Amino acid sequence: MAEAVERLVPDGSVVAMGTALEPAIPFAAGHELIRQGRRDLTLVGPISDSLFDQLVGAGCVARVCAAWVGNVSEGLGHCYRRAAERGEPRPIEVRDHSNFSISLALWAAAWGSPYLPTRTLLGSDIVTTNPDLVLADGAVLVRPVAPDVTILHVQRADADGHAHLWGPLGISEEAGLAARRVIVCCEELVDAAVVLSDPNRVLLPETKVAAVVHEPGGSHPSPLQGHWRRDHGFYRDYAARSRTPDGFQAWLDEWVRSVPDRRAYLARLDLEPLRVRRRLPSVPADYGDE
Amino acid sequence: MSDGRHTAQELMVAVAAREIRDGDLVFVGMRLPILAYGVARSTHAPRARALYELGLLRDRPPAGFLGTMGDPPNVAGALWATRMSNVMALMAQGEVDLGFIGGAEVDRFGNLNTSYVGDPARPATRLPGSGGGADIAILARRWVTLMAHEPRRLVERVSYVTSPGHGEGEGWRERHGLLGGGPTAIVTTLAVLRFPAGGGEAYLASVHPGHTVEEVRARTGWDLRIAGGVSETPPPTPEELSHIRRLDPEGFWTRRG
Numbered sequence: 452m453a454e455a456v457e458r459l460v461p462d463g464s465v466v467a468m469g470t471a472l473e474p475a476i477p478f479a480a481g482h483e484l485i486r487q488g489r490r491d492l493t494l495v496g497p498i499s500d501s502l503f504d505q506l507v508g509a510g511c512v513a514r515v516c517a518a519w520v521g522n523v524s525e526g527l528g529h530c531y532r533r534a535a536e537r538g539e540p541r542p543i544e545v546r547d548h549s550n551f552s553i554s555l556a557l558w559a560a561a562w563g564s565p566y567l568p569t570r571t572l573l574g575s576d577i578v579t580t581n582p583d584l585v586l587a588d589g590a591v592l593v594r595p596v597a598p599d600v601t602i603l604h605v606q607r608a609d610a611d612g613h614a615h616l617w618g619p620l621g622i623s624e625e626a627g628l629a630a631r632r633v634i635v636c637c638e639e640l641v642d643a644a645v646v647l648s649d650p651n652r653v654l655l656p657e658t659k660v661a662a663v664v665h666e667p668g669g670s671h672p673s674p675l676q677g678h679w680r681r682d683h684g685f686y687r688d689y690a691a692r693s694r695t696p697d698g699f700q701a702w703l704d705e706w707v708r709s710v711p712d713r714r715a716y717l718a719r720l721d722l723e724p725l726r727v728r729r730r731l732p733s734v735p736a737d738y739g740d741e
Numbered sequence: 742m743s744d745g746r747h748t749a750q751e752l753m754v755a756v757a758a759r760e761i762r763d764g765d766l767v768f769v770g771m772r773l774p775i776l777a778y779g780v781a782r783s784t785h786a787p788r789a790r791a792l793y794e795l796g797l798l799r800d801r802p803p804a805g806f807l808g809t810m811g812d813p814p815n816v817a818g819a820l821w822a823t824r825m826s827n828v829m830a831l832m833a834q835g836e837v838d839l840g841f842i843g844g845a846e847v848d849r850f851g852n853l854n855t856s857y858v859g860d861p862a863r864p865a866t867r868l869p870g871s872g873g874g875a876d877i878a879i880l881a882r883r884w885v886t887l888m889a890h891e892p893r894r895l896v897e898r899v900s901y902v903t904s905p906g907h908g909e910g911e912g913w914r915e916r917h918g919l920l921g922g923g924p925t926a927i928v929t930t931l932a933v934l935r936f937p938a939g940g941g942e943a944y945l946a947s948v949h950p951g952h953t954v955e956e957v958r959a960r961t962g963w964d965l966r967i968a969g970g971v972s973e974t975p976p977p978t979p980e981e982l983s984h985i986r987r988l989d990p991e992g993f994w995t996r997r998g
Contacts, residue, residue, distance in 0.1 A: 471795065472794070472795035472810075472811055472825075473795065473809040473810065474816075497825065497872075518871050518873070519870040519871060519872035520870060521869035523771060523808075524808045524993075527868070527869060531867060531869075532866070532867045535864060536863075536864055536865065536867050547870055547871065548871070549871040549872070549873060549874070549875040549876045550794055550825060550872055550873040551825075551826075551829040551833075551873070552876075554826045555826075570833065570880070570918065570919075570920055571876045571880060572876075573905075573917055573919050574879065574908060574913075574917045574919050575875045575879070575902055575905055576856070576901050576902045576903065577856070577871060580861050617822065618811075618822055619795040619796035619811065619816065619822050619823070619825075620796050620822075620823065620824040620825070621824065621825050622824070624824055625824075625826070673811075674811060674812055674813050676813050676816050676817075680813060681809060681811070681812050681813075683808045727813055729817075731817050
């Protein structure tokens, strides 16, 4: 993880994360960005369930391009508020979207379109405050948003980057296709024969994937279908402690700065109650060819 | 809390559930609407279906607690797991009958602000933003919002329209090309406000048990119109309460703060 982030996410990068919404958020990658002291990032996403708040609070972020930033089960993002309201620890620029319009902005980039017209956001002040949205001919024109790098957490992938993500996909496909390159973090690193047995489930072409990181538990505290439940208590604790700048710094020291890697982070948690126990495998599809 | 038998949030869930008609395709938001869908589906709307913006279609809600729409039990047993843009596509075609949106501020025309209090360039309060709220407000055939009834939340005019309601009054949505019909109700901790057919200004339709018209008007930031016959909001039935407490056994959404 440290090497992938060091090599592929320099200061000033446009980074999409949390693209499946509440599940499969690549927290391990986000925490590595904080540990490496990354600066001036532009974060791209739909809703961000606490990860963007942490990166903003750690001073890594210059701009946010998203539909919602907070803590889904607890409410407001306190670091996001301090940055937007008081410029602490540094000012941020926000380009507001709705969930639909950030998806369209990524599809526009993925398809090489100068813009995509839509009826969503007609009558919303979001069109007046985000320069990437233009009202014309009774429609809203959504300009493309192209990430330098999209970071995904998935259930399984092979070493070439063929990734299987299941459950709701959110905006993961368009975020991957729109990006110059993709970092795939996976719960399980598997043989190519496993993922290529079901090519319809392969999320993105291997040409987009610049790195594959085997990072079990890398989505904690967000859920991952078939593997992890959502750790509601962890989100609640984060919300309470991040209310003050000092509280946030103490949280960051405990869970990010003093932790060398994800393995050490997971060792501090009681993981057993979070493991998904009930197995519900799908029936394989038959790709028979003769 | 009205008479100790249920909380304000439990009443709001029951009221929201009754807004769901049998056969509706419902765009379910976070928090109380997740419970409302489960109650409606288990009582009067067994043929309703639910869309979740992250990319899910369901019929039966999962049996137990959901902290978010992306919790694994909400995915297992889904009718469709897909990308967000496919779900939004259905709404953009006018196929979503009812949506729910949480609000921080609402005004007399049902416009919602979940973005900025004060100047967006230097806001007094930065709220989380639209999420899918603006999309629901513009594209769903009708929608309902739920919020705490406080003067700072029910304001004369929102300073920033994240999710447009009836804009500046009757006919505004048509003039601006908005697809859906707009808000039909504001469900608060004290009362239910409704809108005239065709849009326009909210009026007080019913007051929750234990509260008064005077109290509701005093805690509303504009001169709230009153329906001819303001009724008392029917409290949750024992059946509704049993479903709410089955879906939220720890009171995570309905019995804290």
